Amino acid sequence: MTKIRAVICGASGYTGSELLRILKHVPEVEITAVTSEQSAGKEVTELFPHLYTYKGVRFVPLDKNALLDKGDIFFLALPHSASQEAVEFFHSRGKKVIDLSADYRLRNLQLYERWYKTNHRFSDTLKHAVYGLPELYREEIKDASLVANPGCYPTTAILALLPALRQGIINTEHIVIDSKSGVSGAGRKSEVAYSFCEIETGFKAYGVAAHRHTPEIEQELSCIAGSAVNVTFTPHLLPVARGMLSTVYAPLKHTIKSGGLGELHSIYGSAYKDEPFVDVLPMGKYPDIRNVRGTNLCQLGIAISENGTLIVISAIDNLVKGASGQAVQNMNIMFGLDETTGLDLLPVVP
Amino acid sequence: MTKIRAVICGASGYTGSELLRILKHVPEVEITAVTSEQSAGKEVTELFPHLYTYKGVRFVPLDKNALLDKGDIFFLALPHSASQEAVEFFHSRGKKVIDLSADYRLRNLQLYERWYKTNHRFSDTLKHAVYGLPELYREEIKDASLVANPGCYPTTAILALLPALRQGIINTEHIVIDSKSGVSGAGRKSEVAYSFCEIETGFKAYGVAAHRHTPEIEQELSCIAGSAVNVTFTPHLLPVARGMLSTVYAPLKHTIKSGGLGELHSIYGSAYKDEPFVDVLPMGKYPDIRNVRGTNLCQLGIAISENGTLIVISAIDNLVKGASGQAVQNMNIMFGLDETTGLDLLPVVP
Amino acid sequence: MTKIRAVICGASGYTGSELLRILKHVPEVEITAVTSEQSAGKEVTELFPHLYTYKGVRFVPLDKNALLDKGDIFFLALPHSASQEAVEFFHSRGKKVIDLSADYRLRNLQLYERWYKTNHRFSDTLKHAVYGLPELYREEIKDASLVANPGCYPTTAILALLPALRQGIINTEHIVIDSKSGVSGAGRKSEVAYSFCEIETGFKAYGVAAHRHTPEIEQELSCIAGSAVNVTFTPHLLPVARGMLSTVYAPLKHTIKSGGLGELHSIYGSAYKDEPFVDVLPMGKYPDIRNVRGTNLCQLGIAISENGTLIVISAIDNLVKGASGQAVQNMNIMFGLDETTGLDLLPVVP
Amino acid sequence: MTKIRAVICGASGYTGSELLRILKHVPEVEITAVTSEQSAGKEVTELFPHLYTYKGVRFVPLDKNALLDKGDIFFLALPHSASQEAVEFFHSRGKKVIDLSADYRLRNLQLYERWYKTNHRFSDTLKHAVYGLPELYREEIKDASLVANPGCYPTTAILALLPALRQGIINTEHIVIDSKSGVSGAGRKSEVAYSFCEIETGFKAYGVAAHRHTPEIEQELSCIAGSAVNVTFTPHLLPVARGMLSTVYAPLKHTIKSGGLGELHSIYGSAYKDEPFVDVLPMGKYPDIRNVRGTNLCQLGIAISENGTLIVISAIDNLVKGASGQAVQNMNIMFGLDETTGLDLLPVVP
Structure with missing residues (x-):
């Protein structure tokens, strides 16, 4: 061949x-x-x-x-x-x-x-x-x-929200995307700021309210929702070379509340059942970036807070x-x- | 003496x-x-x-x-x-x-x-x-x-929200507290889950929508606000021994929007001007857990997202x-x- | 089939x-x-x-x-x-x-x-x-x-010395094996001593002059040399989960001294030329445990010190x-x- | 004043x-x-x-x-x-x-x-x-x-050998100094080679048989010994920002063999008894770089291998x-x- x-x-x-x-x-x-x-x-x-x-x-x-x-x-x-x-x-x-x-x-x-x-x-x-x-x-x-x-951040954010947006079960006004990335996301760089001694044992936010992946996330979420979606997106820098985890928050509409976690799992499970690289974890399980390191997997964990907010945790290897x-x-x-x-x-x- | x-x-x-x-x-x-x-x-x-x-x-x-x-x-x-x-x-x-x-x-x-x-x-x-x-x-x-x-998480969350709540400038319905802690927060433990090999190069959420510090946070925030405040609180485990950083989100009331970052800084600056251990960072600066390691400092960074959400980033040494x-x-x-x-x-x- | x-x-x-x-x-x-x-x-x-x-x-x-x-x-x-x-x-x-x-x-x-x-x-x-x-x-x-x-340590030590011993070019009286291992060598353990907080940012020797791999190393080296070989072996614990690197020292006999690095490379190159998992690095290059992580490779780097001591650096993934x-x-x-x-x-x- | x-x-x-x-x-x-x-x-x-x-x-x-x-x-x-x-x-x-x-x-x-x-x-x-x-x-x-x-390496090496050389109990022909340093030893550098992604989870030797601290070590050891001393010195790079540990080997003269560990401890203890910053650890204890991090201490651990080699392990904070x-x-x-x-x-x- x-x-x-x-x-x-x-x-x-x-x-x-x-x-x-x-x-x-x-x-x-x-x-x-x-x-x-x-x-x-x-x-x-x-x-x-x-x-x-x-x-x-x-x-x-x-x-x-x-x-x-x-x-x-x-x-x-x-x-x-x-x-x-x-x-x-x-x-x-x-x-x-x-x-x-x-x-x-x-x-x-x-x-x-x-x-x-x-x-x-x-x-x-x-x-x-x-x-x-x-x-x-x-x-x-x-x-x-x-x-x-x-982009890496958009991949985590979109996969986290896609089923909920399609089902129309979340309020799109107060979406928060709190993301944490390994250092390799910055590329292979010769800058003091990315030197080992400046990163080890550290953790910080960067590009707060100003990261370039924001419009990319909003473009695709708006497309899915069928109306303009604006998000609050905060990236952070983890002291690891690889891995990305986004914790995504959106208020649930009244149709689903904390009793409805099973319903949510079923919505997410159906949405991704044929996807080879999206893995919806069982109830009560949440992803760890270690477990997707070097792989093309996106693992999702889902929860609902007491005040009715959907929490989706989405982990990938940022380089894969x-x-x-x-x-x-x-x-x-x-x-x-x-x-x-x-x-x-x-x-x-x- | x-x-x-x-x-x-x-x-x-x-x-x-x-x-x-x-x-x-x-x-x-x-x-x-x-x-x-x-x-x-x-x-x-x-x-x-x-x-x-x-x-x-x-x-x-x-x-x-x-x-x-x-x-x-x-x-x-x-x-x-x-x-x-x-x-x-x-x-x-x-x-x-x-x-x-x-x-x-x-x-x-x-x-x-x-x-x-x-x-x-x-x-x-x-x-x-x-x-x-x-x-x-x-x-x-x-x-x-x-x-x-x-508790360590409540310390970061309360100090992040205190000035905003006292001034009544945030909507308390959609508060999100996304926290990241070093492993020492779990104590000096002989459990496989906290062994070096299970933590290195990893990052994950835990106690999602179920952590015991939630009622402690809510008790004090409610006290400050003068009315019941419920929060969505997600702790995560950083692959470092020490340090804690919480990224706290709350929708701003219409009185302050993204143009009002200066006003916010002045509210926070005034609130903490006599505090020996709370350091409000200059505009555009955000804390890194490295810089408070081993100290009693709480460093705060403040931003506003495009859709009018207050973002306060709060870093401490969890053991100090x-x-x-x-x-x-x-x-x-x-x-x-x-x-x-x-x-x-x-x-x-x- | x-x-x-x-x-x-x-x-x-x-x-x-x-x-x-x-x-x-x-x-x-x-x-x-x-x-x-x-x-x-x-x-x-x-x-x-x-x-x-x-x-x-x-x-x-x-x-x-x-x-x-x-x-x-x-x-x-x-x-x-x-x-x-x-x-x-x-x-x-x-x-x-x-x-x-x-x-x-x-x-x-x-x-x-x-x-x-x-x-x-x-x-x-x-x-x-x-x-x-x-x-x-x-x-x-x-x-x-x-x-x-x-054992993992013996694998690094024997592969480091095999060609030199076979050729009879080293004095076997003062062999020093200074080894450094990732924490996974200790197994999947629930002991405080192997907890993340006790290992991060640390480095130490252990089992000094008393590690159980000593007789295993000596058995095989003696076999190759055709006479009893005793070694000084010191293992150390690296703050990484995986990887092992041994730096092995042996005085060269007068036949080869610092000018003879090329000869040494050729001895090692010939010895391992058909081995799928032993890689003799080019002159001036030394192995890094990162580059064999997750693989079955043993990488070897060779040098001669000014006072006529052979230095062989041998790296493997201890779990592979x-x-x-x-x-x-x-x-x-x-x-x-x-x-x-x-x-x-x-x-x-x- | x-x-x-x-x-x-x-x-x-x-x-x-x-x-x-x-x-x-x-x-x-x-x-x-x-x-x-x-x-x-x-x-x-x-x-x-x-x-x-x-x-x-x-x-x-x-x-x-x-x-x-x-x-x-x-x-x-x-x-x-x-x-x-x-x-x-x-x-x-x-x-x-x-x-x-x-x-x-x-x-x-x-x-x-x-x-x-x-x-x-x-x-x-x-x-x-x-x-x-x-x-x-x-x-x-x-x-x-x-x-x-x-220099940092000479400090560890000289303090490790000073009492033994002064007492004339070691053979100075086969001294091996195997050193491991944190990355900060390279300075505050903007080079890809020292970037976080190139160091994390790695470990390697560098400057093998060619490091500039060799003549400095030899100058002072020769001074103490009263005759020319040449050493085999191999520095390695630890995936930590700070800390340095040298494992130093020297064949003991026949006067002291493995039974003589007590005698060695007493020689080292006496030599350093008035030194505020040199700490000879008790028999069977060895230093960890964590325990001297940020301090001016040099901790020493001492052992004798079965074939009569003195092993001194010396740890400092390379920046202190x-x-x-x-x-x-x-x-x-x-x-x-x-x-x-x-x-x-x-x-x-x-």
Whole structure:
């Protein structure tokens, strides 16, 4: 069988290295090029000694013309705004593209420009983008030529609220999303603020009331609800490299109150019963980021507080279901592979 | 000058060892006995090698009659319900008592019995108890014979909401308290669940919609608000030994919206301007548990989300301002010492 | 094809859970029973939520007669001394056995009894045991009915010294093995000493000049050297759950000195060139436990100090190459499978 | 009483921030200036929010002429080689100087130039430098005008071997120093290699057979032994911010063997009985870096292996006894203060 040829652009960051790790377990795929400007010429194993099966593979610069014929699918793990043009280039020349940046996630250009403080120069290409959350857009992804891979925080928040919003059982005025992320969410960075000594034994909020994932969350929640939804979203930085957990709060309408936990579980269970990567935990159980580490799983725990507030706790690995794993899931859907190919590894615990 | 003689009952846990650490820096106090049933006869330094200045000091059993004459102040760091009787014993014999358990915090006996699943046998003694949050009850603590030292979660939550509630600027129906605690909050435990291998690289919620600190938080918030306040409270377990951070959400009344952040800062700044241990951070700054580690400080950061929700982030060291440091602060107040005695050490960072 | 039926005795510890994780990726094997006395009746996922593909599988008690017909291979992950009898039972009834305890590693009974402070009641069975380090005994393992799976520390130490001892280039009088292990080496324990709060930010030596792996290391090194070798071995406890790194020192004979690093690399490279799980790093590179986490790899780095001492740094995952991965490697050899079956997963980094 | 005026040059790193933390507890000292080129103009609390008592204090550039009159004592926490000239400047103008860099530690210029790959331009000033290990040179420090504050690794190694070398009970040919350091030893760095994600759950050796502290260790050990001593020294990087533990091995001469542990303890006990900051642990006890965290203590544990090798385990806080604490200890000696002033704080554990 001819293999699917994959090119990874911007492979020297953690989402890039995770694509390499995961695709190693997808026999249908052959990686034909990995790019990095800063590390061009270096071996992949020099930056990532743990990827020892890639011995001999070297980073090349992102020369779009040279790469064009090498790939059937282009994974773009470039910085925001730098991705805009590369996406357009490969997409307009008939290639399938999965963009892990935020550049094609917001359908409203003004919103993009306000939050990312840069112009969007490819509004025509943007029209082709499908938001790559399979639990919401699986059918569209099957035929998509361009997938905008979701942000990590939005993935946790949307999966936490989707069934409740669809059923119309929550009041959307006072939604609170309290999120906690591992440090790898910040990327592979040489900044004092992300140095070991500045993070160990610490915990703090950041981007309070100002994080760029807010409009992305609101766009998709509004879509599901059928009306504008605004949220209060607070991200925090955990002293762990990986993992993301969001605790999501929304007042329940009077139809369901604390006696109705069983009903809620049944709503969530039904909503996700065919989803390979969403796991609604039994009543009284709540997720731990350890248990999804390295996997594409999203685990959900559900509760109701005494004053009638729905609490959904949603855990993923920010680099897998929150980035590269979801990208491979999207690729599997786009190419008609089994959706779980390469994504069935158990976490390494403890 | 005659020293204040202090007895620490239940000194083999972390709140006990913290009392020893802090009181070492209070020259006015002499520790005359430290008790532990399980470790009676052992040296303090066998359990806590870091307390090397206590070489030669040994734990004794909690023999109340034998201890009675040894102390002017009795710190009780016993388990919940075990503390009830010891408190009554020392208190009824004229001793000053600071109880670090939850036994004398709830003024409503039914509530205590429902949440702690045990009877309260000393309702008369309970009437003498002052809730030991100096920022709320400093005057009462001065003359108190029995101080019920607050829980760690309630300390963060009450200090976060006190100014807003007093000013009447928040809607109390949808208060959300999302809290994250270091593992030492669970005590010095020999359970697999708290073993290093089960905690490292993990993060999870626990006691969801069911934690015993809920009624304590609600009691004090209701008191401040002048009407019943119910909250949604979710504690989480951080993979660090120490530190606690609560992110507290409450919808603002229309009088203050996102433009009003300056007004909020001025309300909080005024409320705490004379408090030695509450630090309202400048606009745009948020606390990190590292920066209060080992200290009695509570640091607060304030924001308003786009949809008009007040966000207050409140950080303490759960073993210090959340337990033993606050107990020493209370002792200082009860004995007319400078309130900061023994509590002016800078954190060790990184 | 008929599957190999595997029984795991003592599956509620970390070596047991690792066997389950790894064997999930061995299609030729079917797990027919997992035992635990304390957790009999519970689901595997109750203790190990991360092993979600084992939903519905329950622990059973170790009823040897009932289990006998269920397995072709018995993995025994029982405590030392408890394993003696179970090994004898299954082995004497014609089953293949891989024992992860220390009970059948020492060929000298007196040594066993002195270090493990218990009698060995099955000296006849002991004669059948092959020490399961494939790099030393691959041929014997092929035909073995009983494999004594090596200890984690011995695995690092022996692989570090094997080529140098075979070549006779080191003086064996002053060998120093300075080892550092993750906490999971102590097992899944409910002891205060292994609680998160007692380990975080700590580092210490333990079992100094008295660790039970000493005679095991000396037995195999003596075998290789052809004369008695005594070592100075100091284990330390790292504040990480997994991973083991030994820094091994031995004075070089005059034939090789600091100019001879290239020669040393070539000796080590040749010795391990066909080994699938020993990786001699290039000159100037040294291993990090992160890069072998969750894998069966042993990575070696080599240097010579100015005063002519060989330094070999040897890193493994203590639960994989140091226990369950090596057990599966041994099983693969015993059953004629490809030796790397189930053991080709890349580590999850960061 | 007139205060001692202290100037800290290069205060934006961790040794600088530790000087600030410790000197806060020395009432006899007033800090008159803190310098930083990169952070000039910024508040100390912007870089180090935990140093909240320094609110309002700002970094100034290192303008030597402007600073000259401000200080009685100059602490130089500048990078190696950058310190050379600043030391000479202040010293030659009659100021007392404590240099925390390596520039004045090696008495042999050729050795300095070989290991630090730069010229030493102030050999005359070098002649005035006293190596600031009080346990070795207390008398010289009393009258010193220039103290070269020891490196962290040398401090652990020298204190571990001093009594044994003085007594002549070890063979100096096969000394092995296996050291493990927290990440803060690398300084406050913006390098990917020291980012949280690259360190967490990792452990590795570095600078193998090539670390710059080797000649410093050898210089002092040779001095004590009265003949040239060469060592094998391997530093490792622990996944903790602070703490250093060295495990030091040396073959015992025949006079003392494993029966002689008592004799060894008595030799070490006598050697350090008057030292305020060296603590020889009881037989069978070994140090943990947690128990000296934030303190100026060096704890030593002693053992003998079966083959007659002395094992000394030596633990310090690399930023305190390994840097800033030792600097303050030296200052106390130079100015006739009680040697423990500012250095009597208990560690914060857990």
